[in-house]
Amino acid sequence: MTHQMQNPAGANGEACEDTLLASRDTQQVTSAQANNQDLVVGAITKNKREALRVTLKSFADLRQVDVRIFKNVHGVDVGTPQGVTIKPANIRDMIEVLERAEIAAKAEGLV
Numbered sequence: 001m002t003h004q005m006q007n008p009a010g011a012n013g014e015a016c017e018d019t020l021l022a023s024r025d026t027q028q029v030t031s032a033q034a035n036n037q038d039l040v041v042g043a044i045t046k047n048k049r050e051a052l053r054v055t056l057k058s059f060a061d062l063r064q065v066d067v068r069i070f071k072n073v074h075g076v077d078v079g080t081p082q083g084v085t086i087k088p089a090n091i092r093d094m095i096e097v098l099e100r101a102e103i104a105a106k107a108e109g110l111v
Contacts, residue, residue: 036058038055038056038057038058039055039056039057040053040054040055041054041055041056041065042054043070046069049071049072050069050070050071050072051069051070051072051077052067052068052069052070053066053067053068053069053070053077053079054066054067055068057085059085063088064085064086064087064088065085065086065087065088065091066083066084066085066086067083067084067085067086068080068082068083068084069082069083
Protein backbone atom coordinates (compact mmCIF):
# COMPACT_ATOMS: atom_id res chain seq x y z
CA MET A 1 0.00 0.00 0.00
CA THR A 2 1.38 3.41 -0.93
CA HIS A 3 1.11 6.39 1.37
CA GLN A 4 0.11 9.70 -0.16
CA MET A 5 0.54 13.06 1.52
CA GLN A 6 -2.33 15.50 1.38
CA ASN A 7 -1.72 18.95 0.01
CA PRO A 8 -2.45 21.53 2.76
CA ALA A 9 -3.07 24.21 0.14
CA GLY A 10 -6.58 25.23 -0.78
CA ALA A 11 -8.11 25.04 -4.24
CA ASN A 12 -6.49 28.34 -5.25
CA GLY A 13 -3.07 27.32 -3.93
CA GLU A 14 -3.35 29.26 -0.65
CA ALA A 15 -2.19 27.43 2.44
CA CYS A 16 -4.87 26.66 4.97
CA GLU A 17 -4.54 29.00 7.98
CA ASP A 18 -5.00 26.11 10.42
CA THR A 19 -2.11 24.26 8.76
CA LEU A 20 0.15 27.31 9.03
CA LEU A 21 -0.71 27.83 12.69
CA ALA A 22 -0.18 24.15 13.51
CA SER A 23 3.18 24.23 11.73
CA ARG A 24 4.23 27.36 13.62
CA ASP A 25 3.17 25.89 16.98
CA THR A 26 5.06 22.65 16.27
CA GLN A 27 8.22 24.61 15.38
CA GLN A 28 7.98 26.66 18.59
CA VAL A 29 7.52 23.58 20.77
CA THR A 30 10.35 21.74 19.01
CA SER A 31 12.64 24.75 19.42
CA ALA A 32 11.81 25.09 23.12
CA GLN A 33 12.39 21.37 23.71
CA ALA A 34 15.69 21.48 21.83
CA ASN A 35 16.95 24.21 24.16
CA ASN A 36 16.49 21.88 27.12
CA GLN A 37 17.88 18.70 25.57
CA ASP A 38 21.25 17.54 24.37
CA LEU A 39 21.67 17.68 20.61
CA VAL A 40 24.36 15.38 19.20
CA VAL A 41 25.77 17.28 16.24
CA GLY A 42 28.18 14.58 15.06
CA ALA A 43 31.06 12.30 15.89
CA ILE A 44 34.47 11.42 14.51
CA THR A 45 35.91 7.93 14.98
CA LYS A 46 39.13 8.08 16.98
CA ASN A 47 39.87 4.35 17.04
CA LYS A 48 38.00 1.02 17.33
CA ARG A 49 36.67 1.82 20.79
CA GLU A 50 36.57 5.63 20.95
CA ALA A 51 34.89 8.50 19.15
CA LEU A 52 35.05 12.26 19.50
CA ARG A 53 31.45 13.44 19.88
CA VAL A 54 30.23 17.02 19.45
CA THR A 55 27.06 17.85 21.39
CA LEU A 56 25.10 21.01 22.08
CA LYS A 57 24.24 20.76 25.79
CA SER A 58 22.98 22.80 28.69
CA PHE A 59 25.31 23.49 31.63
CA ALA A 60 23.90 25.57 34.49
CA ASP A 61 21.21 27.04 32.19
CA LEU A 62 23.81 27.94 29.51
CA ARG A 63 23.95 26.22 26.12
CA GLN A 64 27.49 25.08 25.33
CA VAL A 65 29.24 23.00 22.69
CA ASP A 66 30.68 19.88 24.32
CA VAL A 67 33.50 18.07 22.50
CA ARG A 68 34.13 14.82 24.37
CA ILE A 69 35.68 11.39 23.92
CA PHE A 70 33.16 8.58 24.18
CA LYS A 71 34.27 4.98 24.78
CA ASN A 72 32.32 1.94 23.71
CA VAL A 73 31.96 -0.22 26.81
CA HIS A 74 30.14 -3.51 26.20
CA GLY A 75 28.24 -2.00 23.27
CA VAL A 76 27.28 1.22 25.07
CA ASP A 77 28.87 4.60 24.31
CA VAL A 78 29.96 6.22 27.57
CA GLY A 79 31.23 9.79 27.89
CA THR A 80 34.64 10.23 29.48
CA PRO A 81 36.09 13.14 31.46
CA GLN A 82 38.36 13.81 28.47
CA GLY A 83 36.83 16.71 26.61
CA VAL A 84 36.21 20.41 26.45
CA THR A 85 33.25 22.77 26.38
CA ILE A 86 33.17 25.77 24.10
CA LYS A 87 30.96 28.84 24.28
CA PRO A 88 28.84 29.14 21.13
CA ALA A 89 30.39 32.56 20.54
CA ASN A 90 33.78 30.81 20.15
CA ILE A 91 32.72 28.21 17.56
CA ARG A 92 34.03 30.28 14.63
CA ASP A 93 37.40 30.73 16.42
CA MET A 94 37.64 26.95 16.94
CA ILE A 95 36.85 26.33 13.26
CA GLU A 96 39.60 28.76 12.23
CA VAL A 97 42.12 27.06 14.53
CA LEU A 98 41.19 23.65 13.12
CA GLU A 99 41.54 25.00 9.57
CA ARG A 100 45.05 26.19 10.44
CA ALA A 101 45.79 22.73 11.87
CA GLU A 102 44.58 21.19 8.60
CA ILE A 103 46.90 23.48 6.59
CA ALA A 104 49.84 22.55 8.83
CA ALA A 105 49.02 18.84 8.56
CA LYS A 106 48.83 19.09 4.76
CA ALA A 107 52.18 20.91 4.69
CA GLU A 108 53.69 17.95 6.59
CA GLY A 109 52.05 15.45 4.24
CA LEU A 110 49.79 14.03 6.93
CA VAL A 111 46.57 14.68 5.02
